[in-house]
Amino acid sequence: MAARLDGAAVTGTARRGKYLWLVLDGEDALLAHLGMSGQMLITSPDFPVAAHERARFTFTDGGHDLRFDDQRTFGHLMYDEGGAVLPSPIAHIGRDPFDPLFDQAAVVARIKSRRTGIKRVLLDQTVVSGIGNIYADEALWAAKVHGEVAASSLSKPRISALIDAARDVMDAALAQGGTSFDSLYVDVAGTSGYFARSLNAYGLAGQPCKRCGTPIVREKFMNRSSHFCPVCQRKRY
Numbered sequence: 001m002a003a004r005l006d007g008a009a010v011t012g013t014a015r016r017g018k019y020l021w022l023v024l025d026g027e028d029a030l031l032a033h034l035g036m037s038g039q040m041l042i043t044s045p046d047f048p049v050a051a052h053e054r055a056r057f058t059f060t061d062g063g064h065d066l067r068f069d070d071q072r073t074f075g076h077l078m079y080d081e082g083g084a085v086l087p088s089p090i091a092h093i094g095r096d097p098f099d100p101l102f103d104q105a106a107v108v109a110r111i112k113s114r115r116t117g118i119k120r121v122l123l124d125q126t127v128v129s130g131i132g133n134i135y136a137d138e139a140l141w142a143a144k145v146h147g148e149v150a151a152s153s154l155s156k157p158r159i160s161a162l163i164d165a166a167r168d169v170m171d172a173a174l175a176q177g178g179t180s181f182d183s184l185y186v187d188v189a190g191t192s193g194y195f196a197r198s199l200n201a202y203g204l205a206g207q208p209c210k211r212c213g214t215p216i217v218r219e220k221f222m223n224r225s226s227h228f229c230p231v232c233q234r235k236r237y
Contacts (some may be wrong), residue, residue: 001079005057006028012084017096017129021080029083031090032068041067096130097167108159111151117152119147119226120168131166134174134202137227139166140199145227146233164237172198201227212230 005024012023020040021029032040035149042064042228049056050069068077079086093103107128114121122136131139140147142165145154154162176198200210205218209229214235219226 001076004028004079012058014101016086016090017093017125018132019087019090019093021083023084027082027084029080029087031078031080031083033075033086035070035074035076036069037072038070041069043067060173065102078222081165092160093125094127094129095169096128097163098130104160104163107163108156111159112154116151117148118145118151118159118162119221121151122162123222128163128166131220133224134199135166135169137202138169138200140233141228142169144232146228146235147221148235201229203227 008024011026019033021031037232045065050072052069053067054070055068066127110127111121119136122131134180143162204216206215212231214229216227217230
């Protein structure tokens with residue numbers, strides 16, 4: 001990878017869902033996925049090597065370096081020849097709700113065709129990308145939908161409203177720098193986000209629902225957790 005990147009010019013940036021990439025010489029791509037704890041950081045050239053620094057990119061203009069740090073090593077970098085527009089390893093990933101070409105009607109129809117629980121569908125990056133566990137819980141709370149309700153049982157307007165809720169939640173989170181629970185979750189300048197203060201469901205087990213006052217419930221879900229209000233988000237089968 002180092003040999004392929006040597007002398008390349010960064011001519012653009014792009015993303016799809018949770019994947020980011022640098023466009024190189026207008027043709028190739030350096031694809032990145034942050035995983036659970038990966039960080040892309042902009043630092044001065046004299047910044048010491050960090051304990052979890054996996055790669056560092058320097059530039060001939062003598063400006064800042066770009067570092068990729070990852071404590072848990074779930075993230076990764078990949079060089080993709082000819083992948084400037086869309087890297088081949090992520091061609092199967094669906095567009096996210098912020099994409100100008102996101103076809104909400106088509107996505108709604110696809111979700112409607114699934115018989116599995118709606119939260120599982122929201123987390124399926126081939127259907128709609130970018131929605132993670134935290135924001136799925138928040139969107140479901142906002143739309144008053146329980147995550148175990150079969151996607152096929154929801155009306156198309158209800159599914160569309162749920163996607164709108166996910167977009168609104170993520171938009172609000174982006175405006176606040178994201179959701180940071182510890183020092184691993186920072187932006188490129190090393191600044192933590194503070195959307196955790198605005199969460200309505202995720203991580204609030206036992207605390208009163210901000211709508212009805214009923215304690216938020218936490219349940220195991222796909223090696224993770226789901227948080228919901230048992231009154232506002234009733235299970236329907």
